[in-house]
Amino acid sequence: MLFVLHLAALALYGLSAALALAPFSGVTVSRRWTLGVATLGAVLHGVGVTELTLVGLGPALSMLAWCLMLLQIGSDLLLRTGTVALFTAPLAGGLVGLALLLGLAPGAEPSAGRNLWFILHVTLSVLGLALLALAFISAALYLWQFRELKAKRFGQVFQLFPPLERLDRLNHVALVAGFPALTIGVLLAIGYAVRYAGGMHVDPAQVVWGTFTWGVLGWTVWVRVVRRWAGRRAAFASIAGFTAVVLVYMALKLAQPGTERFL
Amino acid sequence: MVGVNHRTAPLEVRERFAHASHEVPGALTRVLSAGAAGGVLLSTCNRTEFYLTEPRDSVSDAVWELLGERIDGDRAVQHYGYTERDQDAVRHLYRVSAGLDSMVLGESQIQGQVREAWEISRGQAGPVLHRLFQSALLVGARVRHETELGKGAASVPSAAVSVASKIFGDLTGRRALILGAGDMAELAATCLVSEGARVTLVANRTYDRARAIAERLDARALTLDEAWPHFADTDIALCSTSAPHAVVTWERVAGAIQSRRGRPLCILDLAVPRDVDPAVGQLENVFLYDVDDLQAVAGQAAALRRGEIPAAENIVSDEVERFWTWYGGLAVVPALKAFREQLDDVRAAELDRAMRHFKHLQPEDREQLEQFSRLLLNKFLHHPTVALKQAAERGRAYALLDALRELFGLESRDGT
Numbered sequence: 076m077l078f079v080l081h082l083a084a085l086a087l088y089g090l091s092a093a094l095a096l097a098p099f100s101g102v103t104v105s106r107r108w109t110l111g112v113a114t115l116g117a118v119l120h121g122v123g124v125t126e127l128t129l130v131g132l133g134p135a136l137s138m139l140a141w142c143l144m145l146l147q148i149g150s151d152l153l154l155r156t157g158t159v160a161l162f163t164a165p166l167a168g169g170l171v172g173l174a175l176l177l178g179l180a181p182g183a184e185p186s187a188g189r190n191l192w193f194i195l196h197v198t199l200s201v202l203g204l205a206l207l208a209l210a211f212i213s214a215a216l217y218l219w220q221f222r223e224l225k226a227k228r229f230g231q232v233f234q235l236f237p238p239l240e241r242l243d244r245l246n247h248v249a250l251v252a253g254f255p256a257l258t259i260g261v262l263l264a265i266g267y268a269v270r271y272a273g274g275m276h277v278d279p280a281q282v283v284w285g286t287f288t289w290g291v292l293g294w295t296v297w298v299r300v301v302r303r304w305a306g307r308r309a310a311f312a313s314i315a316g317f318t319a320v321v322l323v324y325m326a327l328k329l330a331q332p333g334t335e336r337f338l
Numbered sequence: 339m340v341g342v343n344h345r346t347a348p349l350e351v352r353e354r355f356a357h358a359s360h361e362v363p364g365a366l367t368r369v370l371s372a373g374a375a376g377g378v379l380l381s382t383c384n385r386t387e388f389y390l391t392e393p394r395d396s397v398s399d400a401v402w403e404l405l406g407e408r409i410d411g412d413r414a415v416q417h418y419g420y421t422e423r424d425q426d427a428v429r430h431l432y433r434v435s436a437g438l439d440s441m442v443l444g445e446s447q448i449q450g451q452v453r454e455a456w457e458i459s460r461g462q463a464g465p466v467l468h469r470l471f472q473s474a475l476l477v478g479a480r481v482r483h484e485t486e487l488g489k490g491a492a493s494v495p496s497a498a499v500s501v502a503s504k505i506f507g508d509l510t511g512r513r514a515l516i517l518g519a520g521d522m523a524e525l526a527a528t529c530l531v532s533e534g535a536r537v538t539l540v541a542n543r544t545y546d547r548a549r550a551i552a553e554r555l556d557a558r559a560l561t562l563d564e565a566w567p568h569f570a571d572t573d574i575a576l577c578s579t580s581a582p583h584a585v586v587t588w589e590r591v592a593g594a595i596q597s598r599r600g601r602p603l604c605i606l607d608l609a610v611p612r613d614v615d616p617a618v619g620q621l622e623n624v625f626l627y628d629v630d631d632l633q634a635v636a637g638q639a640a641a642l643r644r645g646e647i648p649a650a651e652n653i654v655s656d657e658v659e660r661f662w663t664w665y666g667g668l669a670v671v672p673a674l675k676a677f678r679e680q681l682d683d684v685r686a687a688e689l690d691r692a693m694r695h696f697k698h699l700q701p702e703d704r705e706q707l708e709q710f711s712r713l714l715l716n717k718f719l720h721h722p723t724v725a726l727k728q729a730a731e732r733g734r735a736y737a738l739l740d741a742l743r744e745l746f747g748l749e750s751r752d753g754t
Contacts, residue, residue: 103486224504224625229635234490238507239602306600306623 077179080123081137081171087116088144088168095160098235109157110148113164117144120171129197133177138197140170142205146249150209156237156245162212190271196263203257204320207292210249211317214310217242221307243305250313254296258289280330284323291319339427340401340419341380341387344441347418354408357381359458365404366462372400376464378471380434380455382448384441389431391466424736428470428661432654435478437487442496444487444643449478466668470661477657484653485646490639494522495529497635498606501627502530502574505604510534515572516557517565517586519547522608523578527555535574541565543579570594575605577613586614588621595621606632666735670726673739676748678719685715 091113097104120141127134147163150156220236223229236242268275295316298304304312342355357365357379366377366388373394380387388401398421406415422430430439435452437444456463456471463471482488491500499509506512512535516523519542527537541560542548552559560568562585569575569591579585586605595603600623607614607628619626689711693704722742729735742748 220504224501225619227627227631227634229631229638233504238503239505241507303599306602308600 077123077126078175080119080126081175081179084116084120084123084140085168085171085175087112087119088140088164088171091116091144091147091160092164092168095158095164099231106151106157109160110151113144113148113151113160117141117148120144127179129194131178131180133174133179135197135201136170136177137174137179138201139205140167140174142202143167143170143208146205146209150213150245154237154241154245156213156216156241158216158236159209159212159245162215163209166208190267192263192267192271196260196267198260199256199263200260203253203255203260206249206253206256207313207317207320210246210253210313213242213246213249214313217246217310218307218314221310239306243309246310246313247299247305250296250299250316254292257292261285261289278327278331281327284327288319288323292316339387339389339422339430340398341385342405342419343385343387343439346420351409351418352384352386355381355386355405356383357386359454362455362458363462366459368404369397369400370462372397376462376467378455378459378463378467380431380452382451385434385439387434389427389467389470391464425658425662429654429658431470431474432477432657433651435474436481436650436654437478438481438647438650438654442493443640444482444489444492444646446482446488449475449482452478466665469664473657473661477654480657481650481653485649487643487646487650490642492636492639492643494608494629494632494636495526497632497639498526498576498608498627499529499533500635500639501625501632502535502604502606503533505602505625506573508534509574511536512573513538513571514574514576515565515568516540516551516555517562517575517577517613518542518579518581518609519544519551520578520580520609523576524551524554526576526578526606526608527551530574530576531555538572539565539568543581566590567594569603570597573602573604575603576608577605578608579613580609581613582611584611584613584615586618588615588617591618592621595624598623608632663731666730669739670730670735673742673748674723674726677722677742677746680746680748681715681719685711 091109094104094109094112120137124138124141127137129135129138143163144167147160147167150159216236217239219232220239220242223232223236224239265275268277295312298312299309342352344352347355362379362381366379369388369390370377374390374397375392376390378389380389386405390397402415402419405419409415431452433439435449437446437448440448452471452474456468456475460468491497502512503509509530510533512530514527514530514535514537516527516537516539519540531537537555537557539560540548540552540555540557541562541564542551543562545559545561548561549559551557562579575586577586586607595618602623602625605614605618605624605626607626610629612628614626614628616626618624689708693699693707696704696707699707726735726738726742729738
């Protein structure tokens with residue numbers, strides 16, 4: 076059942092990506108359809124996620140994909156930024172596919188999956204990551220639309236991408252919500268480790284690079300909120316922040332391969 | 339339908355022909371008194387058209403006389419106009435309502451103007467024009483819903499709004515600064531205001547002219563030199579001065595723009611020659627567009643709209659046929675009634691004459707003969723009646739009705 080639900084979600088996310096691409100090939104698709112397909116995929120996926128034991132790389136990737144789709148639907152409903160689906164839908168589809176390949180069974184400590192601290196840690200960390208990914212995507216779309224507007228090119232990007240200020244607002248909201256969510260998620264992980272797992276068993280490299288990444292993300296939020304950066308500079312900053320997260324994660328994962336844990 | 343539009347008459351003539359709402363009932367009363375059952379006057383800045391039902395020939399003369407009183411000059415007023423009849427008149431109104439006959443193809447304002455014309459003329463329209471205008475509004479809505487004829491910004495002022503919207507999204511509450519007091523600046527400013535933007539400042543070389551426009555737009559008037567610091571806090575700058583060289587230069591505005599903390603500034607330069615030094619467009623977060631750029635945006639939308647013309651024309655043709663079927667059915671009933679009554683009169687008269695020669699017949703034999711004459715008439719009338727009704731269903735009854743009137747000397751609809 077879990078596998079079938081994920082497979083259905085994968086197909087619907089693929090369709091959602093195709094519907095997001097359709098206007099660029101001249102096919103007009105009703106917003107009702109694009110939202111409907113994404114929502115149906117997220118609902119089926121959501122049923123699957125409730126059956127997951129949130130331990131291991133596969134379940135974490137599935138959860139991340141689900142959060143991304145929820146954010147895609149939310150941003151389309153609230154800010155009419157449906158074009159983010161160009162990136163979120165294929166990314167979510169890819170993550171679900173990868174989760175299916177890695178397996179959806181729990182990793183090393185299945186009992187942890189039933190602990191409230193652990194569930195909150197995974198949920199907030201994954202939601203934080205998804206929000207930072209959304210901030211990255213909106214920043215990339217912003218820079219793309221910015222370039223087209225500056226160059227006075229009035230083609231498909233000008234016609235179909237959302238307005239600059241709306242993308243900037245989405246980037247702001249995603250960044251400002253994503254950073255605290257990720258921070259609380261990490262703090263909950265420390266609390267869980269101290270309280271239930273007999274202390275922290277973390278590689279020093281993870282601590283150093285994790286702190287570095289947190290610092291970079293903190294800087295992007297600081298310049299946005301305190302220094303009131305907006306527009307192009309803020310977009311570059313949020314791209315730098317998310318790139319740091321991805322590069323550090325991949326480096327750490329290469330140094331310590333395995334699918335039992337997300338990190 | 340008798341009228342003039344932007345293709346047949348220049349602006350200075352059209353603006354004379356335009357009727358304000360309060361003038362419409364009087365104008366219609368005058369035209370209808372020349373011999374028409376109903377009328378609607380559609381008057382906009384681009385057209386003045388009288389839609390009339392059951393008109394006598396003298397009605398178009400009354401229209402030209404009425405319009406002729408509004409202009410001077412030697413040229414006969416008829417030369418500015420055109421006349422459409424029957425299905426062509428229906429098609430014309432449907433095309434107007436769909437935006438196919440507009441100066442800016444597919445513009446939507448015309449639909450509101452058609453509705454307004456119908457509402458103002460309601461008391462004088464009559465049932466046929468009620469139905470025609472109702473259906474015209476539906477045709478306009480159908481074309482806009484089923485085709486992309488109304489998509490995009492197809493004029494320079496609407497392209498200016500479209501570009502600003504791509505930067506700011508919703509324009510509600512955005513602050514606009516107008517440089518120059520030309521008609522184009524005022525037109526584009528009006529478009530921005532209609533989208534919710536707020537014109538806060540109007541600057542011009544001569545203060546008095548700036549003040550005149552500022553009062554109309556509920557803004558503050560400035561001289562040009564006072565305007566440069568305001569580039570720090572405005573969102574949209576609309577430039578349309580008649581200066582022979584660039585007035586918005588890097589030196590004048592760079593300082594103000596750099597203090598914006600990354601907030602975008604949209605500068606729309608509608609002047610020819612240009613008002614804004616292209617170097618200003620190189621500043622961070624400044625989006626500078628001149629008339630050529632805006633015409634490119636408008637041209638793209640216009641090209642897209644032109645591609646939708648065949649689909650829109652198909653909808654119009656469908657709807658004309660549908661209306662004409664309804665109208666044909668309406669006309670067949672009284673014609674058939676008159677035809678039958680006329681032949682029955684002939685039958686009764688001839689029977690009466692024959693009966694005078696057959697005085698020896700018994701009353702029941704006379705009754706038989708009367709019955710026979712009625713049956714014979716019904717047999718003769720059966721096929722023409724069915725054929726006319728079928729032709730009406732196909733919207734092709736008019737040729738047959740005309741033939742019927744001609745062959746049997748029936749009274750025509752206008753009573754002649």
